[in-house]
Amino acid sequence: METGAAGSGGDDFSSGFPFSVVSQWNFAVSRRYQYLLDKSTPHVLRRWISFAVIAAVYVIRVVFIQGFYIVSYGLGIYILNLLIAFLSPQVDPEIQDLTDGPTLPTRGSEEFRPFVRRLPEFKFWYSITKAFCIAFVMTFFSVFDVPVFWPVLLFYWLMLFTLTMKKQILHMVKYKYVPFSFGKQRYTGKKVVSADNASLPRD
Structure with a gap:
């Protein structure tokens, strides 16, 4: 019995x-x-250069094999959703107005509040890169190559992109926010010198 128990313990290990x-x-x-x-x-x-290389490889493969358009369409819809989240603030001003008041400045005299994205830049890059990698792997399986008339899918995606971006731009104009930091004033803790003061001669 002891031998059997010992053997059983060895099998479990x-x-x-x-x-x-x-x-x-x-x-x-x-x-x-x-x-x-x-x-x-x-x-x-x-x-983003590495992402551009991965996206170019996927596009070249789809063009070369002339197929997997339904995969590309699904990829385009996913990218559109990521883009909208990337351009949107973390807290929707329209919802915030109904609860605690506005969170984004609407006049230049108001307090500076940095733009916080709903989807941060790194997560946006990671998600879109992973999506292209998954779509590239799917092109090696014929089950995903559903025969479709690709011009219809392309037209439908362009219409969806146009309507979605129009709505997003109107939302940006209404609540006066810009989801990019290019050209914005940076606060470094030192006194900001304006262009007029910089042109004045010093004693």
């Missing part, structure tokens, strides 16, 4: 050993992957 190895390997890979993502965070230009 041997059966659990491969699972433990796979779990440790998966943890190591996930940790390394997260480390690389954290290291790439400040390199905005390099990240």
Whole structure:
């Protein structure tokens, strides 16, 4: 009986050993992957260049094989949703007006409030890059190559993009916010010198 019990314990150890190895390997890979993502965070230009390369590879493959248009259409809808979230504030001013009052300045004399996106730039880059990678892998499986008339899908997507962006732009104009920081005044803690004062001669 003791021999059987010992043998049973050895079987449990041997059966659990491969699972433990796979779990440790998966943890190591996930940790390394997260480390690389954290290291790439400040390199905005390099990240978007890598995305452009991945997107170009996907486009070339779809054009070359002349198929998987339904995959491209789904990818376009997903990208449109990401873009709207990227251009939208974290707190919708229209909803905020009904509760606590406006959160974004509507006049130049009001307090400066930085624009906080609903979808941060890094998450936007990561999501759109992952979407292109998944779509690229899907082009190797014929089950996703549904025969469709692609000009209709393209026209429908362009109409949807136009209407969605028009609504977003009207929302930006109504609540007077710009989701980009190009040309905006930066506050560094020092006295800001205007262009008129800078042109005056110094004693």
